[in-house]
Amino acid sequence: MPNPRGPARAKKEKVTTVEKGDLQIGVASKPRFEFRSFGQNFDTIHHRMARFSVPVPEKVWERRSDEIYIVSRTNDVNNTKIRDGKMDIKTLVQTVDGLEQWAPLMKGEFPLPAGVLRDEVYPAFRVTVPDLPGADCDYASFLAGIRAHRDLAAVRVHKQRFGYMVHNTICEYAVVLINGARVVTVATESTDIADLQRTIADTGMAGLENINYLQAVKRVIGMHQAPLANE
Numbered sequence: 001m002p003n004p005r006g007p008a009r010a011k012k013e014k015v016t017t018v019e020k021g022d023l024q025i026g027v028a029s030k031p032r033f034e035f036r037s038f039g040q041n042f043d044t045i046h047h048r049m050a051r052f053s054v055p056v057p058e059k060v061w062e063r064r065s066d067e068i069y070i071v072s073r074t075n076d077v078n079n080t081k082i083r084d085g086k087m088d089i090k091t092l093v094q095t096v097d098g099l100e101q102w103a104p105l106m107k108g109e110f111p112l113p114a115g116v117l118r119d120e121v122y123p124a125f126r127v128t129v130p131d132l133p134g135a136d137c138d139y140a141s142f143l144a145g146i147r148a149h150r151d152l153a154a155v156r157v158h159k160q161r162f163g164y165m166v167h168n169t170i171c172e173y174a175v176v177l178i179n180g181a182r183v184v185t186v187a188t189e190s191t192d193i194a195d196l197q198r199t200i201a202d203t204g205m206a207g208l209e210n211i212n213y214l215q216a217v218k219r220v221i222g223m224h225q226a227p228l229a230n231e
């Protein structure tokens with residue numbers, strides 16, 4: 001079982017590619033490297049991303065979702081979100097050349113067993129584990145417990161995502177509402193760092209800060225005192 005208390009240690013030799021192959025939007029693959037930034041206006045990057053993109057399946061032209069992100073004052077390496085009653089936790093494996101590589105840590109569906117909350121979920125937040133009921137925990141009870149914890153917050157995130165494929169990297173432009181606050185994000189991800197660097201340069205993302213959803217949510221709600229890119 002993966003260790004929920006933190007990311008796996010990176011090997012001394014940098015891993016810059018992972019059995020590259022052809023990536024497909026919306027299809028699971030081996031852990032990818034990712035570049036993402038948030039701000040108020042990425043129209044030029046979005047335009048270039050669309051121009052460079054090869055045709056993509058219609059199902060990824062535009063996607064919308066409503067999610068809950070669980071953020072913790074004491075954790076910056078395990079990213080937890082809930083969508084359609086299912087919990088997904090990813091952990092930061094390594095950072096190479098400023099690009100982040102994430103891997104699945106835990107997946108679960110409500111109601112969650114108390115043992116899973118105690119041994120996997122709360123340790124991933126790196127907070128003190130509260131007293132938990134012995135029975136399975138449903139979605140409403142779980143959120144109530146999160147909101148009652150002084151170091152945790154449950155944050156509503158609505159995403160309107162537009163998918164592209166540039167230089168064999170999966171790209172997106174998205175309009176995001178974080179507890180109702182509107183921001184936009186651009187991103188590219190791949191198993192191959194060279195492809196990512198080419199996409200970042202050609203779309204105009206070079207020079208932007210690379211931050212993930214976990215960091216962006218914490219900044220918007222004031223848990224971290226830092227601005228987003230191009231604000």
